[in-house]
Amino acid sequence: MTKPNMLPPQIPTLNTARIETLADGVFAIVMTLLVFDIVVPAQQLTDELGGLLPALLTQIPNILSYVISFIILGVFWVAHHNQFFFIKRTDRTLMWINIIFLMCVSLVPFSAALFSSYGTDQVAVVFYDLNLIAVGLVLYAHWMYASRDSHLLESPINPEVKRTVIRRILLPPVLYIIAIIFSFISVEVSIFIDILVPVLYVLPNRIDRQFRAPRNEVME
Amino acid sequence: MTKPNMLPPQIPTLNTARIETLADGVFAIVMTLLVFDIVVPAQQLTDELGGLLPALLTQIPNILSYVISFIILGVFWVAHHNQFFFIKRTDRTLMWINIIFLMCVSLVPFSAALFSSYGTDQVAVVFYDLNLIAVGLVLYAHWMYASRDSHLLESPINPEVKRTVIRRILLPPVLYIIAIIFSFISVEVSIFIDILVPVLYVLPNRIDRQFRAPRNEVME
Amino acid sequence: MTKPNMLPPQIPTLNTARIETLADGVFAIVMTLLVFDIVVPAQQLTDELGGLLPALLTQIPNILSYVISFIILGVFWVAHHNQFFFIKRTDRTLMWINIIFLMCVSLVPFSAALFSSYGTDQVAVVFYDLNLIAVGLVLYAHWMYASRDSHLLESPINPEVKRTVIRRILLPPVLYIIAIIFSFISVEVSIFIDILVPVLYVLPNRIDRQFRAPRNEVME
Amino acid sequence: MTKPNMLPPQIPTLNTARIETLADGVFAIVMTLLVFDIVVPAQQLTDELGGLLPALLTQIPNILSYVISFIILGVFWVAHHNQFFFIKRTDRTLMWINIIFLMCVSLVPFSAALFSSYGTDQVAVVFYDLNLIAVGLVLYAHWMYASRDSHLLESPINPEVKRTVIRRILLPPVLYIIAIIFSFISVEVSIFIDILVPVLYVLPNRIDRQFRAPRNEVME
Secondary structure, eight states: OOSOOSSOTTSOOOOSHHHHHHHHHHHHHHHHHGGGGSOOOOHHHHHHHTSHHHHHHTTHHHHHHHHHHHHHHHHHHHHHHHHHHHBOOOOHHHHHHHHHHHHHHHTHHHHHHHHHHSTTOHHHHHHHHHHHHHHHHHHHHHHHHHHSSSTTBSSOOOHHHHHHHHHHHHHHHHHHHHHHHHHTTOHHHHHHHHHHHHHHHHSOOTTHHHHOOOOOOSOO | OOSOOSSOTTSOOOOSHHHHHHHHHHHHHHHHHGGGGSOOOOHHHHHHHTSHHHHHHTTHHHHHHHHHHHHHHHHHHHHHHHHHHHBOOOOHHHHHHHHHHHHHHHTHHHHHHHHHHSTTOHHHHHHHHHHHHHHHHHHHHHHHHHHSSSTTBSSOOOHHHHHHHHHHHHHHHHHHHHHHHHHTTOHHHHHHHHHHHHHHHHSOOTTHHHHOOOOOOSOO | OOSOOSSOTTSOOOOSHHHHHHHHHHHHHHHHHGGGGSOOOOHHHHHHHTSHHHHHHTTHHHHHHHHHHHHHHHHHHHHHHHHHHHBOOOOHHHHHHHHHHHHHHHTHHHHHHHHHHSTTOHHHHHHHHHHHHHHHHHHHHHHHHHHSSSTTBSSOOOHHHHHHHHHHHHHHHHHHHHHHHHHTTOHHHHHHHHHHHHHHHHSOOTTHHHHOOOOOOSOO | OOSOOSSOTTSOOOOSHHHHHHHHHHHHHHHHHGGGGSOOOOHHHHHHHTSHHHHHHTTHHHHHHHHHHHHHHHHHHHHHHHHHHHBOOOOHHHHHHHHHHHHHHHTHHHHHHHHHHSTTOHHHHHHHHHHHHHHHHHHHHHHHHHHSSSTTBSSOOOHHHHHHHHHHHHHHHHHHHHHHHHHTTOHHHHHHHHHHHHHHHHSOOTTHHHHOOOOOOSOO
């Protein structure tokens, strides 16, 4: 504030609108591309299996992979969304953390395709887990950088809120690390954990109270 | 309002901008991906049929599927859009209902591809109908949750408007259930209903009066 | 205004933000999907032709088709954008005109792929022209409906501006109709017109003066 | 200002919101489409190589190409974003420069696919470099046009900021020209430069100070 500044001080600093638009665009595309893993059965397969219904049933692992990948991307989108509830300004570093974050997110359709093609192969499961760990850790770095000294925030964050957010962000990476460890014993347990994580996050929990909208008791 | 709140009360609650951006992104992509069902005829097919025109005519079912799927997605986009005419705030539950809604919407390109590949197979038609029923029911849940006690709304909704919106949301699922029932008798009737639904919705009707813009009689 | 209205009169009418977001999303995807027409030469082709450079040269018609389709989509995007300079409110009918407009726009990647695969076939050229005529005519309907009685506008439009906009919107369909007529004599002339249209539009012209930003002479 | 103007002077001139939305959409899609270069290994390849891990390792060049292309697109997105920190109005010419810019950006997935398929072929490397030079030069034209006489700007730009922005914009094209020159001696050196450019840009530097958000010392 006391240093000379080449820009007139009243010019607003970089806002977060375009980062959020880019992120929403990337999430929308990545989520939608997941559907390409589910393939329309070839006529030949349908003939072999004696009908479209049994042919469609071969797509169940792919549909399951679609659902859990879509939901875990939803988890990360909600988490990113919630961070920007507090973050109101951006700088170059935060933009780049976002781009790295989106680079990891954009890899998910590949990891999910690998997962649904090689479902029982430990390598595919571990790759999928590593991808989601990377997404989670970059999102953690995003929060740590942005919340560090509040210069990018609307107002200082209550330390308890800060800790709760951190716990929530770090939970998926921790669970995916556990999934990786278990994959050395049983790939099935590992897959079970991968299914469990999105389920855990869809259920409501403590941090929600922070975001609950106050009742609107007056009619405007 | 009387409970202690960790966030200063003047901080705005989560607004709906990013949900709407994500939804618009997903709809834009899903609508655009539908075009991949229409394929450029291979040179070999064109040679066999004696020209590009007869080869293109083989794509008519796919073009029809493109048009009806595009329009029914338009119906759901307009319905989603209209709900956010009333909804001004969001919470975690509403975000998750939206993500589940978008997960069902993103499945439509697959269902449409199945429908245009196996048009006369009951399984394909029923799958398509079930997908659209799911979209409709999640949209219904979206409205019931958001309009429940008006804490997410701009202002309380007139009960008659509420009922009209509900009737409009539930009509497509009901018609698609009828289409499924008819599919056991005749797949053709079932397909006819699937074509009819988007047509019904494009025509103007009662609820429109709610959204009609007042004439702007003054020049500002 | 004199009829009873179920919504409190002060509630704002449907704004155009989401239509514009959906349209921008569809245009962004359609423009980007055009690149899929340009294919990386297979190793076998490269070996046959004795190098990557001659193999790449086989893609020149596809690159040309990419450029002219991208630019004509840009023409329509700019025209759509300019209309919303005047349009400030929407109703159900305008939303549906937009969805039909986007349905025609989303078909362009298919038409462009057909055009670059069967470049010298009259059927492919006519299909491409018909697609762009449809886009232009729906955009014309959009403008006629919105500007009809100014209830969707910020303020009444100067009749001369209105006529100039109409002339600009109708010019591409007229040129594409001429291209179709010429296609019966010579497909090459027809393709030449298709290349000419985007070129004409990129050049600056009279209507631009309407949108020229006033100089900002004060430093705020 | 002294010429008669058909639009009432108080009507706001074309703002930049939709250009930015279109650009964000195109960038989001182009970035996401890059992932299609990384392919799930076919079962046959996995069997041949004796496992999924060695089969995945064949994708390392594609993953490297994904990362460097994603980041260089991030560089251009940030540069575009930063220009609109200063640009507040648009005219037809600027819209068309943007569309040409996006046309070059949309070609990147093709260039990147060519690069990862024919990594050691000079033609592929030069094509990739030429594509990115085109992106950089159009972005330079964008800045020169917009900053020329400040009629599209919020306020006049400090000449030093202007020069710094120009230096930053021109650096990648210059480096890619050097990469092309080196490609005649050694394709490896050329690829090394292509990897270096994104790395250089992710590191923080002088212009950042312009965009640094002032500390928020008051709690609102």
